[in-house]
Amino acid sequence: MSDVTDVLKEYSADVIKTIEENLAPVQPQNLQDACIYLTKAGGKMLRPALTLISCEAVGGNKEDALKTAAAIELIHTFSLIHDDIMDDDDMRRGMPSVHKVWDEPLAILAGDTLFSKAFEMIISSKEENAHPEHVANALATVADACVKICEGQASDMSFEGDFDVKEAEYSEMIYKKTGALIAAATKAGAIMGGADEKEVTALYEYGRMIGIAFQIQDDYLDVISDEKDLGKPVGSDIAKGKMTLMVVKALAESDGEDHERLLEILKDNDCSQDMVNEAIDLFNKYGSIDYAYNLALENVNGAKEAIAFLPDSDAKSMLIALADFVIARSS
């Protein structure tokens, strides 16, 4: 595990530098500060690392994908800032969220600025002699992911309080909300590394599948971790009545009293820890925790298979380790 974290750190140094350089001209100062705040707060930097490693895995030079990698991290940051406003989340990366440090108007603008800068950065790869065709394809990949992120977030919001959501609808939502940008990260990296069509498709599939596994694991950790590892109470998603794969599955599999009781707990705005534990027992009874774990595992295995045909390299080994990391992590 520590290997993976070390590698992410190693790759992230150049990404952070690129982000800082590109945000330095933003004026006025408060807008610049709000733009750089979450990058300074730290983060896993999983997406930009995936871009750089995917570039290397197809035989490219990681410098060719650096601006694209940084841009993808900015898109991720933009979506976190706007999501925190929409969901009224006060904390992010252990710090007050952007709209709490400044205010909502400046947080909306900081998101918009990061979005604009991300596109500007990919376009400016041209100046470093990137192939114009690669730049255009990377841009199309990122723009497509941005539309999907918005659609995924809108679906997620529309699911709130709707306990009739089907597994297919839920899966489509998490693919768009989380999978699409991770898939864009690996695909754009491959494109900037000069990959052929087969390699580009494979790295998109790899990213899509680890993205889905990543989101399932997030939901899974919420119910199987202890509070110390998680940094928040166990089952907080249940207490909030949030739709997760385990909720969707347990509601689909249960009926009668159990079904009604689970709905009651999810709808209760004043849910006790006992009720949360009761819901987790129901998840277990209907096999939804195992189901979620197995689906995450299947996606990780699928991701590894998708890139199996690539020639062996350090980068390929790292992609395999990262796929395992997604479901091995405990926070």
Next chain:
Amino acid sequence: MSDVTDVLKEYSADVIKTIEENLAPVQPQNLQDACIYLTKAGGKMLRPALTLISCEAVGGNKEDALKTAAAIELIHTFSLIHDDIMDDDDMRRGMPSVHKVWDEPLAILAGDTLFSKAFEMIISSKEENAHPEHVANALATVADACVKICEGQASDMSFEGDFDVKEAEYSEMIYKKTGALIAAATKAGAIMGGADEKEVTALYEYGRMIGIAFQIQDDYLDVISDEKDLGKPVGSDIAKGKMTLMVVKALAESDGEDHERLLEILKDNDCSQDMVNEAIDLFNKYGSIDYAYNLALENVNGAKEAIAFLPDSDAKSMLIALADFVIARSS
């Protein structure tokens, strides 16, 4: 005048069709509805028309600039939706604003979606055999304008309640907030029309100057119109204590009692129509209304001069008519 309005209508038909086609796949439905709402509400469609006419003025075929024109209108719409949230404006184009019809979260997302779609549309011009270099340059132009729009809005918000703003700071703000996208509209149109460097620069300058004139005229109309033409009370900017060129100039030129009285009126949250009229008298006394009018006129003349070297064409005549229209309009 009616000629200009007719031409704008003529050009806007294809733009609206392109926007509708490109937004049709957006899901879920409420997100799509929020995205298309302001386009359906109608608007002057000045920016996309400028893109198409600029393309023609350099000898291009307007079809080559159609997706870019539609994209620029989407960027404009995105900024209106987010600005209305930030400024808490309830009405837009005579209808309730997007965050009032739906809610703030969905309005934030609709803006983000339009932004994403705008870039996607310019990139997809490639599929219609647009020159890859033109597409890349148009994208860079639009991304640069987006950063400036955010910076301009942040400056505008930071000016609120700050009556020490200098004319140079104010001018920079309106260039970024309004001029930059109009300049991007004309520049991107020229690029898609295959313009040489001199023509691209000229059309950027033309757009920048009519953009500034446009904003000054908006502020000017607020004090010289009658309520019937304006559709809102005369001097509503003064009542709100909004920074305009006339305020900046009158504060810079006045001192003593007049200066203090003007500040008092601007800071008054409960400003009567008599006080508004008193402020307008002070604007007149210190020549700030004439100053604003003359500066708008200078910019319009500068814009026309910038494109004077272009060969005569219907498109060139229309650009000249549009420049005059900017300060001749009464609403």
